[in-house]
Amino acid sequence: MGVTSAQLPVEWSHTDHMVWKTPLPGAGASSPIVFGNQIYLTAYTGYLVPGEDRGEHTNLQRHLIAISRKDGKIVWDKAVAAVLPEEENIRDHGFAASTPAADADRVYTFFGKTGVLAFDHQGKTLWQTSVGTKTHGWGSSASPILFEELVIVNASVESESLVALDRHTGKEVWRAGGIKEAWNTPLIIDAGGHPELIVATHGKILAFHPLTGKPLWNCDTDITWYMAPSMVAHDGVVYALGGRSGITALAVRAGGQGDVTRSHRLWTIKDGSNVSSPVWNNGYLYFANDNRETAYCIDTKSGEVVYQQRLERAGQIYASALLAADRVYYTTRQGKTFVLSAKPGFEQLSVNSLEDRSIFNASPAVDGNRLLIRSDKYLYCLGQ
Numbered sequence: 207m208g209v210t211s212a213q214l215p216v217e218w219s220h221t222d223h224m225v226w227k228t229p230l231p232g233a234g235a236s237s238p239i240v241f242g243n244q245i246y247l248t249a250y251t252g253y254l255v256p257g258e259d260r261g262e263h264t265n266l267q268r269h270l271i272a273i274s275r276k277d278g279k280i281v282w283d284k285a286v287a288a289v290l291p292e293e294e295n296i297r298d299h300g301f302a303a304s305t306p307a308a309d310a311d312r313v314y315t316f317f318g319k320t321g322v323l324a325f326d327h328q329g330k331t332l333w334q335t336s337v338g339t340k341t342h343g344w345g346s347s348a349s350p351i352l353f354e355e356l357v358i359v360n361a362s363v364e365s366e367s368l369v370a371l372d373r374h375t376g377k378e379v380w381r382a383g384g385i386k387e388a389w390n391t392p393l394i395i396d397a398g399g400h401p402e403l404i405v406a407t408h409g410k411i412l413a414f415h416p417l418t419g420k421p422l423w424n425c426d427t428d429i430t431w432y433m434a435p436s437m438v439a440h441d442g443v444v445y446a447l448g449g450r451s452g453i454t455a456l457a458v459r460a461g462g463q464g465d466v467t468r469s470h471r472l473w474t475i476k477d478g479s480n481v482s483s484p485v486w487n488n489g490y491l492y493f494a495n496d497n498r499e500t501a502y503c504i505d506t507k508s509g510e511v512v513y514q515q516r517l518e519r520a521g522q523i524y525a526s527a528l529l530a531a532d533r534v535y536y537t538t539r540q541g542k543t544f545v546l547s548a549k550p551g552f553e554q555l556s557v558n559s560l561e562d563r564s565i566f567n568a569s570p571a572v573d574g575n576r577l578l579i580r581s582d583k584y585l586y587c588l589g590q
Contacts, residue, residue: 226278234302333376338364454478473509
């Protein structure tokens with residue numbers, strides 16, 4: 207979920223270090239983002255909301271919600287009706303799993319088959335563009351990313367494509383096909399003075415030029431199923447975790463041409479994660495396996511497993527790791543957050559619980575020296 211020097215709290219509860227707690231109008235697995243004086247997140251209502259009656263397919267709505275950073279009050283809530291037919295059964299993640307992106311003029315959301323939408327910071331819809339019409343029982347989870355004047359979306363579920371849209375108009379600028387079984391958010395890196403857009407798909411990591419969609423290189427992963435975790439990179443090396451079979455983690459050096467499997471793939475290992483994404487810190491990769499209740503530290507030079515340590519009674523972990531001030535935060539689906547030292551030796555600093563009879567699928571986020579944690583029911587702001 208990224209790297210920050212923020213001095214986040216190490217211990218908290220429903221009464222300790224709770225700055226504010228905001229009831230949300232809908233459920234979701236997307237993370238909050240901070241821009242200006244507001245926090246933005248997405249949610250869904252009307253159909254298959256955890257803890258509620260099943261509802262009617264025709265009542266499904268997605269929401270973009272703006273929340274005051276100061277006091278947690280909802281500033282506005284923009285509802286968008288689903289483009290139907292949608293999935294009539296959605297597993298685990300719901301209908302709002304893509305985190306929004308923002309710039310000075312707009313907030314961008316990806317609502318799967320309903321499309322990519324841009325709003326101004328007062329909640330007015332500026333444009334809406336379809337990037338495909340297919341659906342999946344796991345829904346969509348890749349988040350939009352911004353590069354120069356483009357909004358780029360992994361529409362693997364909707365059209366097996368990467369799609370780049372003009373930020374101002376929503377018009378399609380380029381499209382690259384062959385993006386199969388990819389639920390990860392694309393990554394843009396500097397590969398020796400030029401940008402590369404990288405996405406992990408079934409069996410391969412693919413690189414494109416982000417302004418044109420031109421293919422640059424590809425690398426076999428030896429992972430034989432879908433790719434859900436998002437990748438991280440450092441000094442031109444990309445680190446990827448993958449699905450439930452074959453190799454489950456690898457490192458590949460960016461900047462090649464064509465098939466770089468033999469020339470640029472640095473190492474592979476069989477320890478990884480099926481859902482949650484890793485972080486890099488000082489030469490080590492940190493992540494938690496989604497189902498094994500286990501935290502990992504990997505030496506990124508060799509791929510050696512430095513430690514794999516069970517997190518007691520953690521349950522499933524879908525949220526990505528968060529790195530802050532040499533600490534790693536792992537939030538479980540039950541609302542526990544394990545805080546570990548980000549060093550090549552296991553040290554657990556605390557275990558904190560916000561259990562609220564809800565589901566915590568979203569990755570935690572940072573607002574200054576405050577920690578934002580989202581469940582299906584609430585957005586929590588933790589800090590001094």
